[in-house]
Amino acid sequence: MLASGSVGAPMTADATPAxxxxxRLAAPPARLSLASLPTxxxxxxALDVRGAEVWIKRxxxxxxxxxxxxxxxxxxxxxxxxxxxxxxxxSIGGVGSHHLLALALFLREQGRSLHALTFTQTLxxxxxxxxxxxxxxxxxxWNVASRARLPLAWLAYHAWRRPERMGVPMAAGASTAYGCxxxxxxxLELSAQIDAGLLPVPRTIFITAGSAGASAxxxxxxxxxxxxxxxxxxxxxxxxxxxxxxxxxxLGAAHRALVRHGLPAEHAAGGAGGLxxxxxxxxxxxxxxxxxxxxxxxxxxxxxLADAASQGLRLETTYTAKCMAGMRRALEREPxxxxxxxxxxxxxxxxxxxxxxxxxxxxxPGIL
Ligand SMILES: Cc1ncc(COP(=O)(O)O)c(C=O)c1O
Numbered sequence: 001m002l003a004s005g006s007v008g009a010p011m012t013a014d015a016t017p018a019x020x021x022x023x024r025l026a027a028p029p030a031r032l033s034l035a036s037l038p039t040x041x042x043x044x045x046a047l048d049v050r051g052a053e054v055w056i057k058r059x060x061x062x063x064x065x066x067x068x069x070x071x072x073x074x075x076x077x078x079x080x081x082x083x084x085x086x087x088x089x090x091s092i093g094g095v096g097s098h099h100l101l102a103l104a105l106f107l108r109e110q111g112r113s114l115h116a117l118t119f120t121q122t123l124x125x126x127x128x129x130x131x132x133x134x135x136x137x138x139x140x141x142w143n144v145a146s147r148a149r150l151p152l153a154w155l156a157y158h159a160w161r162r163p164e165r166m167g168v169p170m171a172a173g174a175s176t177a178y179g180c181x182x183x184x185x186x187x188l189e190l191s192a193q194i195d196a197g198l199l200p201v202p203r204t205i206f207i208t209a210g211s212a213g214a215s216a217x218x219x220x221x222x223x224x225x226x227x228x229x230x231x232x233x234x235x236x237x238x239x240x241x242x243x244x245x246x247x248x249x250x251l252g253a254a255h256r257a258l259v260r261h262g263l264p265a266e267h268a269a270g271g272a273g274g275l276x277x278x279x280x281x282x283x284x285x286x287x288x289x290x291x292x293x294x295x296x297x298x299x300x301x302x303x304x305l306a307d308a309a310s311q312g313l314r315l316e317t318t319y320t321a322k323c324m325a326g327m328r329r330a331l332e333r334e335p336x337x338x339x340x341x342x343x344x345x346x347x348x349x350x351x352x353x354x355x356x357x358x359x360x361x362x363x364x365p366g367i368l
Contacts, residue, residue: 013079020188021181024224026262029178030079034106035062035071038189041199044311047324047342049331055199055341057190060314060348065109068347069214070102072182073174078106080178082168090115090157090167091174092150094295095134095143095367096127096318098347099173099211104137105354114139115167117153119146120367121295126316128368129351135363136356143364147294175213180254183214187221190341194227202229202341206330208323209233209242209285210294214345216250219281220258224267228280234326235287236319237294244285248273288329289322300325313344320346 017031040058047054063071077083089107093100095118104114116139121127135141142153142160157166170176194201209215215233222229235242255263255272267275276282291298297317304324308315315321327342360368 013084017079019185020192021185021221021224024188024264025258026264028261029076029181030084031181032075032079034065034075034078035067036064037062037072037185038193041190041193041341043199044313046311047307049328050335051337052203052331052335052340053338054327055202055339056313057341057343059186060344060346063347063349066102066105066347066349066351068098068102069183069345070099070174070347071106072186073179073213074102074106074182076178076181077170077174077176078110083170085168086110086112087165088113088115088167089170090117091170092117092119092153092172094119094121094127094147094318095141096121096124096130096295097134098130098319100139101130101134101137102347103170103174104134104139108137113164113167115157116141117150117157118143118364118367119150119153120144121318122297123368124297124317127295127318129355131363131367132355132359133351135359136354141364143367145366171211173211173213175211175216175250177253177257179213180217180220180250181257183217184221184224184254184258185217186214187218187223187227188225189221191222191225191227199341200339201227202339203336204230204232204330205341205343206232206234206323206327207343208236208319208326208345209247210236210319212242212247212250213254215283216247216254218343219251219276219283220254220272223275223279223281226279229282231281231283232327232330233283233285234289234323235285236290236322238290239287241294242285247283247285251276286326286330289326291322294318298322298325300329304328314346314348315344316346320344
C-alpha cells in the first residue's frame with residue numbers, strides 16, 4: 001500500500017488568494033494553498049567560490065509532501081481552467097521527471113489521476129527512485145525510447161481504448177503562464193526576505209532552466225519588486241530545447257497573463273522586456289553544463305552533488321547539480337566579491353515510504 005503523504009494545507013482553490021502577487025493584481029486568479037512559504041534562505045560558507053559568498057534559497061523545503069519548485073507552479077496551475085476540474089491530466093517528461101512526480105502526487109491528493117507520456121532517460125539511482133514513486137502513485141505511463149519519439153507516445157495515447165476519461169494536456173514542466181505565477185511570487189518573496197534583512201542583496205542569482213517557467217517567473221517577480229538583479233540561467237537542456245527566443249516567449253506569455261489579471265499600468269507598458277529593463281533585471285543563458293544531453297550526468301555535476309551533500313543539500317544531476325557546477329565555473333572565470341544566491345529547486349523529501357512493493361511489474365517494458 002502507498003503510505004500517504006501530508007500536504008498540510010487545503011486543496012480547495014482560494015477565490016481571493018493570499019500572497020504578495022495577489023495583492024498586486026486587480027483581479028488575481030485563484031490559487032491553491034499547497035506549499036509551505038516562504039522557504040528559508042541559508043548561508044553555506046563551505047560552498048563559497050573565490051570571493052563569492054554562497055547563499056541558498058531552500059525551495060527544497062517547500063512542501064511536506066513534495067517540495068522543490070514544482071509545487072509553487074501547481075498552486076496556480078491546478079487552481080485554474082483547464083486544470084481545475086476533476087479530469088485526469090496528461091503531461092510529458094523523462095521517466096525521472098520531477099514535474100510528473102509532483103503532478104502525480106498532488107493529483108493523487110485530489111483523487112485525480114495522471115497520464116504520463118514519458119521517454120527513457122539515463123537510469124541513475126535518482127531517476128529510478130523517481131520512477132518507482134511515479135508508478136507507485138498510480139500514474140499510467142506511455143513510454144518511448146527517446147525524447148525525439150514523444151510524438152509516438154502521443155499517438156499511442158490517442159489510440160488507447162479509453163476506459164477512463166482522456167487527460168487535459170499540460171505543458172512540460174507545468175510551464176504555463178499560470179505556472180510562472182508561482183515564481184513571480186517567489187521573486188516577491190525573496191525581495192521581502194532581503195528587505196527583512198534575512199540575506200544581503202545577491203550580486204547574481206543562479207537558477208537552473210529546463211522548460212523555463214521557474215526562471216521566467218522569477219525574473220518578472222524581481223522586476224515587480226523593483227529589485228535590479230542579474231539572473232544566471234544554467235540550462236539543463238540543449239540549445240534547441242531552451243534558448244533566448246524561448247525564454248522571451250515564456251516571459252511574454254506570463255507578463256500578458258499578469259496584465260489580464262490587472263497588473264498596474266506602470267508595469268504593463270512595453271511588455272515583459274519593458275518591465276525587466278525598467279527594473280534593471282538582466283539575464284543570461286549558460287549551456288556549458290549540458291554535457292551529453294538532458295539527464296546525462298557530467299563529472300562536474302557529480303562533484304557538485306557530492307560537495308552539496310556534505311553540507312546537507314540534496315541535489316540531483318539532471319538540473320540542480322549541473323546548476324551548481326555552472327555557478328562554480330562562472331565564479332571561477334569571472335570572480336564576484338560578495339553574496340550570490342543559488343536557488344535550490346529540487347525537493348529534499350524522502351519518498352521511500354511511497355514506493356509500492358512490486359512496482360516494477362507495472363512499469364512499461366524497456367525502461368528498467
Ligand atoms: C529539480 C528541477 N529544478 C528545476 C527545473 C527547471 O524548471 P523549469 O522547467 O521551470 O525551467 C526542473 C524542471 O523539471 C526540475 O525538475
